[in-house]
Amino acid sequence: MNLPDCIYLRLVPFFLFFYSLPANDASAQQNGLYSYNDLSQTAYSRQKDSLEKFWVCPALYNEKSTQKKYKELWDARTVYIATAIDNNNYIKEQELYTYVNEILTSLTNSNKKLLKQQPLLLIDRSSAVNAYAIGGNIIAVNAGLICFAESREEIALVIAHELSHNILQHPDKSMREQAEYFTSPEYKQSLNDVLKEKYERYSRLKKVFQGYSIDRSRHHRYHEGDADSLAIVLLKNSGIGFDARFFLRLDSTDGQYKQPLRHPLKDYFASHDLQIAESWIQKKAKGLSTRNYNFRDTVSMDDSLKTHPDCAARYAATAKASDAGIKLTPVPSPIKEKANRILIWNLFDNMSFTACLYRILLEKDKGSTDAWYDFMIHNILQGLYFADRQLNRFRAIGIVPKEYISKDYYALQTLLEQMPRDNLEQFCATFRSLQFWQKLPADANGLKALMATLNTTDTNSDKAASAAAKNFLKTYNGSMYCEFASHFK
Ligand SMILES: [Zn+2]
16 A cells, blocks of 8 residues: 555456455465465465456457456456465565454454455555455565554555455456456547557657556546545544554655664674675765765655655545544564564565665564574675675675665665675684574574585586485475575475
């Protein structure tokens, strides 16, 4: 519900009915954060099969070409969700799931007339502070939202907003609109006009699509307003407090990586006797963009209003409906921490090393001394070393534009980019011999051994890597770290 680009429109060709599907049993949890079986490929395999089987496009149009287009969009949505499930984009970690699903259940039970069946909830592992309506009876809530939200009421607002999109059938309307427009005489005519032209066909073609997207964004704004209004009704029926200021806060999420660190970057390593040379953090002047850039480390509400002007309007439109003296229920810190760890692991597994390490350092700033975070720093260093040997270090760093990050984030990004390979190897070795390993369970220590093997085998021979990965999968069957090992088997 990140207001400017509510995902239901971004994913456009998808959405509508979803047959209510039985929830999967909780799988046994290993000693880690969650089990490998909690990932969607396993946890939602039955739901995926059901939707592929029962999700049949209804015949709405007599006009053959329109019906054909509609079916194309319909099927693309099914493929989209099935692929996301197969790619393990969703996770059914029991504690997190139970917490969010309780909010969803409370909204559903108090709004029986509008919500006849309990919607299927998916927890998306994305770090984006967002949720989205998939249509019909499915909604997805990102782990990033659970990390960012301060209260149960805030999460409830986002869920209620997404439920409202489903109740108002916005996703389905989007599909129908597209099917109708792209098979309309008006569209065909404008396309023909473009093709008749000798010159500048491309820019004329772009205008045809632009006209459509402007029209859509106008619709989109109405949809957002309607979803907000209905969301407030759903909340009131459930006795969940509403404060319009949530819109402003939820919309200032671009600043996630603008939060500065408490200490100079080198201090985080110096505590392990690892020295960072100043030259690794100083960006070697390549290109103009690195110079004369003023970082601002804080994001105020004012900034957020500037970047998302819609947000002010939506706040103004709903301010009167705010509950006076609202009491907020904080999101329990174990839930937030779990969501954050799920994000950190996912960022690591997707090789977004800077974002991953930055989140870990922010946890250290909060005073966390949990060995798991040191374990993850080790994994990032090993991962970076591995990427360097594969000659794709740059990709693994995951460069973020300066507008979205703090000076410290930029320094970290530069460090990961410029630190010489020999030093990186030395950092890895030091981290392998630190004391914290004793506090970690067997599967984490198994991952350490696997990474050591990956980084000592000949980069041209996959055989040893594959054997080590298969061995890990067999020995630590069910461990969440199997996800990493499975890339190499
Ligand atoms: Zn929306």
